[in-house]
Amino acid sequence: MNIKQFEYKPLAHFSYAIVSEGKMAVIDPERNPEQYYVFAKANNAEIVAVIETHPHADFVSSHLEIHKKTGATIYNSEKLGADYPHEYFDEGDSIPLGNITLKAINTPGHSPDSITIIATEGNKTVLFTGDTLFIGDVGRPDLREKAGNMKAKREELAEMMYETITSKFTNLPEDAVVYPAHGAGSLCGKNLSDAASSTLGNERMGNWAFKKQSKEEFIDTILDDQPFIPHYFGYDVDMNKTGAEDLKSSIEKVPFAENTTADGLIVDMRNEATFKKGHLKGSINIQAVSENAKFETWLGSIVKPKDAFTLVIDDKKNKDTLLHRVAKIGYEKLLKKVITISLENLFTSEKLDLADFKNNPDNYTIVDIRNTSEVEEGKFFDSAISHPLNELRDTADKIPTNKPIVVHCAGGYRSAAGSSILQKKMTGVTVYDLSDDVAQFKN
Known part of the structure; x- marks a missing residue:
C-alpha cells in the first residue's frame, strides 16, 4: 500500500x-x-x-x-x-x-x-x-x-x-x-x-x-x-459543497499594479518593521513573510467574506505565491487588486517608549488581543482589557480613547495586525504595538 x-x-x-x-x-x-x-x-x-x-x-x-x-x-x-x-x-x-x-x-x-x-x-x-x-x-x-x-x-x-x-x-x-x-x-x-x-x-x-x-x-x-x-x-463549507473554480484561472483574474495606491479595505502582508516605516493609510498588517506564518487563518479571521479588499505585497516576484496563499481559503474572489506601493506619501506607526510604559503602565490603555482561552489561562497585565483579534474590527469602538493604547498578544505576530486595526478605526489617540517586547512582561 x-x-x-x-x-x-x-x-x-x-x-x-x-x-x-x-x-x-x-x-x-x-x-x-x-x-x-x-x-x-x-x-x-x-x-x-x-x-x-x-x-x-x-x-x-x-x-x-x-x-x-x-x-x-x-x-x-x-x-x-x-x-x-x-x-x-x-x-x-x-x-x-x-x-x-x-x-x-x-x-x-x-x-x-x-x-x-x-x-x-x-x-x-x-x-x-x-x-x-x-x-x-x-x-x-x-x-x-x-x-x-x-x-x-x-x-x-x-x-x-x-x-x-x-x-x-x-x-x-x-x-x-x-x-x-x-x-x-x-x-x-x-x-x-x-x-x-x-x-x-x-x-x-x-x-x-x-x-x-x-x-x-x-x-x-x-x-x-x-x-x-x-x-x-x-464561506469555505459552501464553496466546497459547490466546487471551487480552477485555481489558475481564478487567480489570473485578479488585477495587479506596481507603485500605486488604494482605498477601502487594505491588507498589507509585509513584515511589521517595514509596514511601520511606511504604509497606506488604514492598512491592516497581516504578515505573510514566512512560509509557515498563519497568514491564511488571520486573513480569514479579520476579513469577512462580504468584504472586498486590496492586497499590498512586498515585491512583484512574490505575487503568485501570495495569490496562491489567499486562494487557499477562496479569498481571491474578494480581491479587488494586488499592488506594490511607492515610498512616497506613506503613513508611519508611532514607536512605543518601552521604558515609560514599564514605569507608568497606568498611563496607557492596554488591549490584550489574544484568544479568550489564552486570557483565561492568565493575563500579562492586570489592567488589560480583552478584545480578541478575530472580533477587533467590530469591538474597537468599545475601547476607551482617553489614554494612549498599547496592543499586545502572546508573541508579537498578532499584535501587528491588532494595532493596525485600531490605528485605522480610531482618531485622536495614539496606538502602539508592544510587538515581541511582550516577552519582557511574561511571568
Missing part, C-alpha cells in the same frame, strides 16, 4: 494519495492540485478517484478541478448534498483501487456528512479519518450551525460524535493506522497532537474521547473551550 501524506503547514492540513497497481486516489486535496499530479506521474499512476471526507471549513479543496482535468470520480457522502458531479460513498459502499479496497463508514460529529475511509490490503488496515478522529482529539462539533447543506446544532453533533467514537471504530484492528486531515495548529479541534499519524490502538489508550465516560461527560468536554470560529469557515 503506497500512501503519501502531503502537509500544508500554515493550515495544519494533511491530504493524501494512495496508489495500487497504477491506480491512484486523492483524499481531501488542498486548493493547488499540482503536487498530486506530480506524485501520480512519479508512480506511473492514473488518478481515478477523489474522495472528500466532508465539505471542509478551513480550506478550499481542489476535488472539482482534479475531476475536470483527469476524469477522476469524486466520492462523498450522500448527506453532503454536493452540487458537483459525484458518486455517493457511504457505509456499505466500496471502491476497488488495484489491490486495495476502500470502504466508507459514516462518522458524523464534526459535521453531519463526515465519513471515514477504511483502506485494506491483505491484513493491513489504514483509516483516513478526515476531521472525525485526530491524533489526541476529535473534530469540533460547532461549525455547522450556520453553514452547509445540512445544518445541525452543536449539541446534536456532539451527541453524534459520542455515538461515532463509541460504536463506529469498535470492530477495527488495534494496528490500523490513523491518518487525520489535520494536526496541531488547526482550528478544527482544540488539543491536536504534533504527530502526523497514529494507530487506532494508541488512540484508544491516549485519546480522551475513547476513555470510559458517560455521554454527558463526553459532550461537556467536547463543547468546552473550543477555539473561535474564523469568519471564512462557513
Whole structure:
C-alpha cells in the first residue's frame, strides 16, 4: 500500500494519495492540485478517484478541478448534498483501487456528512479519518450551525460524535493506522497532537474521547473551550459543497499594479518593521513573510467574506505565491487588486517608549488581543482589557480613547495586525504595538 501524506503547514492540513497497481486516489486535496499530479506521474499512476471526507471549513479543496482535468470520480457522502458531479460513498459502499479496497463508514460529529475511509490490503488496515478522529482529539462539533447543506446544532453533533467514537471504530484492528486531515495548529479541534499519524490502538489508550465516560461527560468536554470560529469557515463549507473554480484561472483574474495606491479595505502582508516605516493609510498588517506564518487563518479571521479588499505585497516576484496563499481559503474572489506601493506619501506607526510604559503602565490603555482561552489561562497585565483579534474590527469602538493604547498578544505576530486595526478605526489617540517586547512582561 503506497500512501503519501502531503502537509500544508500554515493550515495544519494533511491530504493524501494512495496508489495500487497504477491506480491512484486523492483524499481531501488542498486548493493547488499540482503536487498530486506530480506524485501520480512519479508512480506511473492514473488518478481515478477523489474522495472528500466532508465539505471542509478551513480550506478550499481542489476535488472539482482534479475531476475536470483527469476524469477522476469524486466520492462523498450522500448527506453532503454536493452540487458537483459525484458518486455517493457511504457505509456499505466500496471502491476497488488495484489491490486495495476502500470502504466508507459514516462518522458524523464534526459535521453531519463526515465519513471515514477504511483502506485494506491483505491484513493491513489504514483509516483516513478526515476531521472525525485526530491524533489526541476529535473534530469540533460547532461549525455547522450556520453553514452547509445540512445544518445541525452543536449539541446534536456532539451527541453524534459520542455515538461515532463509541460504536463506529469498535470492530477495527488495534494496528490500523490513523491518518487525520489535520494536526496541531488547526482550528478544527482544540488539543491536536504534533504527530502526523497514529494507530487506532494508541488512540484508544491516549485519546480522551475513547476513555470510559458517560455521554454527558463526553459532550461537556467536547463543547468546552473550543477555539473561535474564523469568519471564512462557513464561506469555505459552501464553496466546497459547490466546487471551487480552477485555481489558475481564478487567480489570473485578479488585477495587479506596481507603485500605486488604494482605498477601502487594505491588507498589507509585509513584515511589521517595514509596514511601520511606511504604509497606506488604514492598512491592516497581516504578515505573510514566512512560509509557515498563519497568514491564511488571520486573513480569514479579520476579513469577512462580504468584504472586498486590496492586497499590498512586498515585491512583484512574490505575487503568485501570495495569490496562491489567499486562494487557499477562496479569498481571491474578494480581491479587488494586488499592488506594490511607492515610498512616497506613506503613513508611519508611532514607536512605543518601552521604558515609560514599564514605569507608568497606568498611563496607557492596554488591549490584550489574544484568544479568550489564552486570557483565561492568565493575563500579562492586570489592567488589560480583552478584545480578541478575530472580533477587533467590530469591538474597537468599545475601547476607551482617553489614554494612549498599547496592543499586545502572546508573541508579537498578532499584535501587528491588532494595532493596525485600531490605528485605522480610531482618531485622536495614539496606538502602539508592544510587538515581541511582550516577552519582557511574561511571568
